[in-house]
Amino acid sequence: MADTYILFEHASGYALFHANGVEEIAMNLAQVEGNITDFSKFTGIIRLVAFAPFKDGIRALENANAISEGILHDDLQLFLEANLPKPGKKGKVLLGVSDQKIGGVLSESLQISCQHSGAIPELMRGIRLHFAKLIKGLSSEASSKAQLGLGHSYSRAKVKFNVNRVDNMIIQSIAILDQLDKDINTFAMRIREWYGYHFPELVRIVSDNYVYAQIVNIIGERKTLDEEKCAAILEVLGDQEKVNHIVEAGRTSIGADIPEIDLHNVQTFCTRVTNLAQYRLMLQNYLKTKMQQCAPNLAALIGEQVGARLISHAGSLTNLAKFPASTVQILGAEKALFRALKTRGNTPKYGLIYHSSFIGKAKSKDKGRVSRYLANKCSIATRLDCFSEIPTSVVGEHLRKQVEDRLKYIENGEAPRKNIDVMKEAVDEAEAARQAYLDSAAKGEKRKKKKKAKTADEDEPMPEAAAAAEEAPEDDGELEEKKKKKKKKRESAAGVAIEAY
Missing domain, CATH: 3.30.420.220 (Nucleotidyltransferase; domain 5)
Incomplete structure (x- = not known):
């Protein structure tokens, strides 16, 4: 028992x-x-x-x-x-x-x-x-x-100590950014259909959704186009020829008249859409900053938005770093992969990395080779970002240059540099950047310590001044006599000035 x-x-x-x-x-x-x-x-x-x-x-x-x-x-x-x-x-x-x-x-x-x-x-x-x-x-x-x-x-x-605490912000930001793109496009289409009832010719002149919403907000009733509105439109478009086209189209438009209440609702909706577009730009800058902090090498290699989509699809930067390059290559094309395996067809050559500028530059027959090479470099950059104590974008910039050289080699046959030479140079530069960062951090700590010591010294009274004050105290009577003498001097000086005047 x-x-x-x-x-x-x-x-x-x-x-x-x-x-x-x-x-x-x-x-x-x-x-x-x-x-x-x-x-x-x-x-x-x-x-x-x-x-x-x-x-x-x-x-x-x-x-x-x-x-x-x-x-x-x-x-x-x-x-x-x-x-x-x-x-x-x-x-x-x-x-x-x-x-x-x-x-x-x-x-x-x-x-x-x-x-x-x-x-x-x-x-x-x-x-x-x-x-x-x-x-x-x-x-x-x-x-x-x-x-x-x-x-x-x-x-x-x-x-x-959660390793996903930083890239979680990236995942949420890119999700909101994609949702905003869909919403802004849908809302802009509604504005075009709504305002096109009154001014249909404006759609052909102004194609950008954000600019179109701004122009609609400025014009309002097309018959009220004056010099002040034309100046505002010119400030938005920056093209006098387009402004002239808008004025001419407003005079000869075939659109119907629009009631004031309908116009007010259209302009209110345009204001909301322009605010959403401005917020999208702010969010894009925020995402760029976060990617520079969390995954600088991946951002330097493939861009902030494509890198953020890869992290979001993988679930975290750590998960993406654990994936092999072959998985990174087709990440985002899972449906096509399983369909190809089921039907025994051709497997997809690329997933989310298709949105990279390198894939767009390559010819259609070379897109598979470029995507495979780019996935290899993305895997290296992601692991450096995930497991480095002080990640920098130095290696990512060298990897980007390698992909550009590979594109030239595929197109023109121009031989690129050897990988071992490029990596040795990148490691040396990354170590120098890391040492510079540590030196600047050490200098910052020294400055803080000096500032604290200086403030502590200012708060404490000087011993010599305190001793002198103790040795030579002044009586109240002596202070009053000095004040009286100063007052008499002022009065006599004022009397001399009045006589001179």
Whole structure:
């Protein structure tokens, strides 16, 4: 018969319990589930052996992180070595744990037989329910506060060390950007159909959706075109010939008259569309900044938007870095791939990287070769961005130059530089950029320290000035005499000035 102990990890510390009749409990599990809630019956099964509280919240967070990652913390090891009896000749010792990972670590490190199934989960549930009553001096309120504090600290630590915390912003930004593109195009089509009832000729003159909405907002009623509106239209278009076309078309338009209330609604909608287009530009700049911070090499190689779409489709920058180059090449063309495999047809040559300018520059027969080469370089750039401590865009720029040279080689036969020479040069430049970054960071730290020391010196009084003030104190009478003398001098000077005047 094995002597069964249960390890319970709580926010306030580690607790070790002794369990009686675990085999009988496992046989009558249905009855035990109902009796778990009765504290008097539960204490007949469970007995507290030892309890080791955590010294502070930092130590509790360290132990929680170690347990979640399946690592044996020193506190837990010392606690078990001190309180858990060693297996002897009479019987074995069995330790019940809540997680399989920590059980495996304890078995390897301390040579303890661990179990996490059977009756152990039900006993754990009862301990969790009656924990405040089983530990002397621990109230239910203090237990709930400890759990809440540790839960907040653990969540903050997970968010802080989450590798996806930066690229999550990129994923959301590119999703919003794609949605805005669809919405703006749909809204612009509505404006063209709505305002085309009044001024149909304007669509042929102004093709851009954003500019069209601005022009509609300026013109309003086509019969009211004057010099002031023409000047505003010229400021938007920047082409006097187009402005003249608009004026001429407004005079000879075949469109119907539009009521004032309808025109007001059209112009209000145009204002909303122009605001959306302006926000899209702001979001695009934000995405560019985020890509420069998170994946500078990938952005330098393939562009911010295509790189962001690759990260978004992969789920994170880490996932994209784990993909082989062949997967990166067809990322986004999964439907075509599985359809080709099912029908035994030709597999797709490219997915999202088709939107890159390199694929557009290549001839139709060479697009597959260029996409394969570009996917290789994207895989290198992504891994550098993901696993470098201080990522820079130096290697990405060299990779971009390599792809350009490969395009020239495919078109003209011009031999590119060897890959080993380019990579050696890129690594040297990247190391120099990294060292420059570290030097600038060290200089910034020195400046901060000097500034703090200077402010501390200014706040403290000078000892020499304080000593001089103590040695030569002035009486109130002497100060009053000096003030009277200064006043007499001012009055006499004023009298001389008046006489001279």
